Structures are given as C-alpha cells and as structure tokens.
Amino acid sequence: MNPSVDRSEYCEGMERIGSDIMENVLRGALEFEPSTFTEHDVRAALSDDSVGVRGFAALLSPVADNMLEEIAVRAKDETHRRFGNAVGLFTPIYLSNHCDGGCVYCGFSNRSKINRMALSPEDAEEEMRAVAATGLTDVLLLTGESRRESGVGYIGECVRSASRYFRSVGIEVYPMNTSEYACLRECGADSVTVFQETYDPKKYAELHLSGQKRVFSYRFDAQERALLGGMRGVSFGALLGLGDVRKDAFSCGLHAHLVQRRYPHAEISFSVPRLRPFVNSPSYVNPVSERQLLQVAMAYRIFMPFAGITVSTRESPSFRNNIIGLCATRMSAGVSVGVGNRVGEESEGQFEISDRRSVAEVRRSLEERGMQPIFNDYVRT
Amino acid sequence: MDMLDLGGRKFRSRFILGSGKFSLDMTKRVIERGGVEIATLAVRRANAGGEENILDHIPDGITLLPNTSGARNAEEAVRIALLARELGCGDMVKVEVVRDSRYLLPDNRETIRAVELLSREGFIVLPYMMPDLSAARDMATAGAAAIMPLGAPIGSNKGLLTKDFIKILVDEIDLPIIVDAGIGRPSQACEAMEIGCAAVMANTAIATANDIPLMASAFKTAVEAGRKAYLAGLGRVKDRGEASSPLTGFLEDI
Numbered sequence: 001m002n003p004s005v006d007r008s009e010y011c012e013g014m015e016r017i018g019s020d021i022m023e024n025v026l027r028g029a030l031e032f033e034p035s036t037f038t039e040h041d042v043r044a045a046l047s048d049d050s051v052g053v054r055g056f057a058a059l060l061s062p063v064a065d066n067m068l069e070e071i072a073v074r075a076k077d078e079t080h081r082r083f084g085n086a087v088g089l090f091t092p093i094y095l096s097n098h099c100d101g102g103c104v105y106c107g108f109s110n111r112s113k114i115n116r117m118a119l120s121p122e123d124a125e126e127e128m129r130a131v132a133a134t135g136l137t138d139v140l141l142l143t144g145e146s147r148r149e150s151g152v153g154y155i156g157e158c159v160r161s162a163s164r165y166f167r168s169v170g171i172e173v174y175p176m177n178t179s180e181y182a183c184l185r186e187c188g189a190d191s192v193t194v195f196q197e198t199y200d201p202k203k204y205a206e207l208h209l210s211g212q213k214r215v216f217s218y219r220f221d222a223q224e225r226a227l228l229g230g231m232r233g234v235s236f237g238a239l240l241g242l243g244d245v246r247k248d249a250f251s252c253g254l255h256a257h258l259v260q261r262r263y264p265h266a267e268i269s270f271s272v273p274r275l276r277p278f279v280n281s282p283s284y285v286n287p288v289s290e291r292q293l294l295q296v297a298m299a300y301r302i303f304m305p306f307a308g309i310t311v312s313t314r315e316s317p318s319f320r321n322n323i324i325g326l327c328a329t330r331m332s333a334g335v336s337v338g339v340g341n342r343v344g345e346e347s348e349g350q351f352e353i354s355d356r357r358s359v360a361e362v363r364r365s366l367e368e369r370g371m372q373p374i375f376n377d378y379v380r381t
Numbered sequence: 382m383d384m385l386d387l388g389g390r391k392f393r394s395r396f397i398l399g400s401g402k403f404s405l406d407m408t409k410r411v412i413e414r415g416g417v418e419i420a421t422l423a424v425r426r427a428n429a430g431g432e433e434n435i436l437d438h439i440p441d442g443i444t445l446l447p448n449t450s451g452a453r454n455a456e457e458a459v460r461i462a463l464l465a466r467e468l469g470c471g472d473m474v475k476v477e478v479v480r481d482s483r484y485l486l487p488d489n490r491e492t493i494r495a496v497e498l499l500s501r502e503g504f505i506v507l508p509y510m511m512p513d514l515s516a517a518r519d520m521a522t523a524g525a526a527a528i529m530p531l532g533a534p535i536g537s538n539k540g541l542l543t544k545d546f547i548k549i550l551v552d553e554i555d556l557p558i559i560v561d562a563g564i565g566r567p568s569q570a571c572e573a574m575e576i577g578c579a580a581v582m583a584n585t586a587i588a589t590a591n592d593i594p595l596m597a598s599a600f601k602t603a604v605e606a607g608r609k610a611y612l613a614g615l616g617r618v619k620d621r622g623e624a625s626s627p628l629t630g631f632l633e634d635i
Contacts, residue, residue, distance in 0.1 A: 081585050084401060084402020267482055306482055363432075375428050379461055381451065381461060
C-alpha cells in the first residue's frame, strides 16, 4: 500500500478511529470508469427521484459534459426546492500563514518565501470587529498547517472571540484529534472544513512532501473525528486540478455520502476550489475549466440535494453570479486571503482572488438577480 | 363563525405560510394575497439588530409561528423556543426535531419530549411529526395544541403521500390536524382540507412558483374550498365496486 495511505505511517499522537470509509472511497474510485457511461445512464440518473452512487458517477462522466443543459434543469430545481432563493454569505478570516506543509501548489507552502505571521489574539479580535461591521454573522477561521505556530490553544482563543462577534464559526485548520475538535467545539466552533486536496494517494504523496499533512489517511478521517468531537457540520472539497478531475470529484462526493450515512444528523457541505488554466501551468496541474467545474458542482447538488455548496472567490463575479441559484448556496464576500489585511497588515494571500466585491456589492448583485442574501442561518443550541 | 382554534387563539385563515425560501420584500404581498394570519419562521434565520432580519418584514397583526429548525433533540428545541420568546415571537412554537440531514424527517420520540417540556414552559406547542397515531396521542397527552403531520418529505412537493394516516389522525385525535410539509399544489391543499384537516401549511410550493403572490392567492382559495367541502359533508363517493346481483337475495328464498 502507498505509504501515505497506510495508517502505520501515523505520526506520534495521531488518533485512530477505526473507520473504513477511506478504504471504501478508494475502492469506489478504482472501480469508477468515467468512459463507460452512456447518455442513457445520464438520463436514467436525471429521471431517478433519488440519485445513488451510480447515478452520481454518470453525472460526472465525459458523456454528461454534452448534457449540461439537461443536468442544469434538474440541479436548479433541486436547489430551488430545498433552498428557495436563499444564498448564505460568509467571509474567511486568515489567522496565520505559518505552515509546515510543503504543498507544491500552495502560496502558504513552507517553500514560499512570504512574510510569515500569526495575528495576536488582540489583532484577530480587531479583524473580527472589522468583519462584524459589514453585517456578516458567519465566518470561517483559517490557519496554515502548523501545530507549532498556531496550536489548538491559540485557535481556541480566536474561536472564543469569534463566537462573541458571530453567530456561526467554522474552522479550516490542520486535521486534529477528536478531543481537540471537542475542545474547539467547546470554545464555540460549529463546523470544520478540511479539503483532501486530491483523493489519488499517489498524486497526494507527490504533492505533499513534508509535515503531518503528508499522511493522507489521517487527513481523510478528519470530518469523522470532527463529528465525533461534537461539531454540527463538516465540509468536503477536492482541489480540482491536482488529480484526475472526475475521479477526485467522484471520491469527494462518495466520501461525503458515506460520512452522511454514518452520521445522519451532520450538516454536510461541499466546496469546489479549482486550479484554473493559466499560462505555463506547472506539469502537475490538470487545469479545470469553468464548464468542468459547473458539471462537478451540479453533480454534487443532484447526488446530495440537501448539502450546502460554497463557491470560492477564486471564481469570477460572473461565474459566481450564475452558479448561485443553479447549485451553489453559499458564497464569500468582502474577502481577503492574507493574514490581517483588514487591520493594515501586508501579507501575501494564499491564492489569487477574482471576486473582490465588498459585502454590500455582493448583496446588491444578488438582489438584482432576484436572490435573497442570508446573513444568518444558524442558531447555537 | 368557523374559526381555527390553536390553544385558545382563534384564526379565520386556515392557510399557514412558511417563509425563508423567497425574498423578504415579497413577504408582505404574499401574506396579503394569501389572506395569511399565521406565518412560520425559522429562529435560525432571525438576525435581530442585523441585516435581512425576517422579523422586520412580517406585517403587524400577523401571528408568528417560530419553528425550532436546527434542533436535534428535545433540549435543543426548548432552547430555541426560549430564544424565540426572547426575540418577541410570542408563545406559539412549532416544534421541529430532526436528526437526519438528508430527508429532514422528524424524530417523533424526541418531539414528544419537547412537547412535554415546552407545554410546561407555557408555550402553545404545535409539533411537526411523522403521522403515527400512537405518537400523536402521546403529543396530545403531553399538551400539544395541534398536531402537524407531514404529507410528504419537506420540499418534495409530492402532496399527500401519507393521506390515509393523516385521515386516521383526523378521526382519532381531538386536536386540529395541520398538514405541514410536502404540499405541492393548491389541489392537494384542498384535498387535505376536504378530509378534515384544520389547516394547511405551505412554503416550497409557493416559493417555487413563477408568480409567488398569485400562487399564495391560489392556495387561499383552495384551502377555503376544501374547508367548505368538509363542512358541507362530501356526498357519497363510491370507491368500492358493487355486486351486479344482490348478495343478500338468498334471504328471500329461506
């Protein structure tokens, strides 16, 4: 077995929860042959009341790429029936860009020569005040993958402040143990986002050269540990473009599906980040077009109609405006992807953002399109 | 006058409007066209003092029916209901306890407990439930003011899939029975009223219409028609075949 998948490669302190979901997803991905599906399979999926794993696979197949219009009709209907015209608004707050991960594609990688910083809890709070003033009540706190520079205690302190300013606090930090998630839950965190990046273990090993992040399997079980630690919601994502797009999207959907079956109360959501085509793309990238991205997002919607789908600020305003209502239900606004940018710090962003619109601008544009911006959709119990 | 009685409060309208799936500035028009007197709202959507607060868009004179969406057990439902009371939503509450994120089907067992706890807190409690007679009886005993069985999974617009079971509740429970979820068209709302339901709630069916206020008005008419039909007493509707020769004719030969 590939080293990063083998649980005997765990670093000291990494918890084992005895889950078999990873094995089932990896097996499912091996058996998934995108080219074997026919138009008939796609239509059968679209006319099925409740689309199963096979239907989901068909929706991701190359032949479905020619049927996007038909797929969009179903996706839009599902979105409308479950969510009406509501679109949740949130924003990320970057706490720290210290990172031990050597992810070759990431701006925060330990090989990038960027200005490293972590907001002090006081500065973090100032940043939170700036965000709260825009009217948002839902935030996502992010750190790089460094237990040393942004420990659980530090994250907990920031979560505690955030829960005073906001109604819903998500965290996107390095994977941790159940007891650590429970501790952050206690501090006021509600949901956990972990991107598996790519579900292809071989590719994963090539791209994640150092740090704890290189252990694929420990990362894979993060959502389960978060739920066992008491989190209300978990979010899944493959960074599309690292591995084979269809396989990664299929694995990510199957991962979320199996977690939902085991934890039926969990609020499940997806993000759909991608590596876009650009001049001189590095050789490890399979650039993903907007058309492919839309196909993936619509397949998630039809497969798991109840799941939230978040669209990234990596995408252009016009793409975001259009994917909202078709299948995405949540978007960030007033985004800054550097640490402390809202309080005057100058640090590089994790990635290039395309949609720089303020909260007020995003809100206006949603309203112009007949959509309903939602600032709050969560109640702490 | 034929009024809907919920825990001693009387309402002329038997069409309860759901909210959250259409823009807030549309709310007032939908309420007017639908002749609505009760509107539900998710406490989780309330944003007191903040942007896009649904509470700011409900016209005066409308009775708010906050729901406990987001609750996974009885205790969470109680906390949300208390929060609703603090927000000024009044004393009526629709209990929703859901432990399933895929179908959003209610958990009857936890719902019964929530009804008990909330009745003790002085709420007028309307539990959303799977139409099950024993559970409905327990909810009635626990102090529910009405029973709100689902017609079909929420948002499915599939209509009265559970019609026969709802009819059993209508026949056996001495409380108003209000069909809560799944109603997709005015004709289905009418059907629920014809069989003796006391009111109908709809949200998705209205939110997904091209002309939302007009659909609200269609529901109003349908609910009224169904109610009148129920009060008038439906004539005999044959749903069984009749034997072509008399089955009891042999008695004459004895």
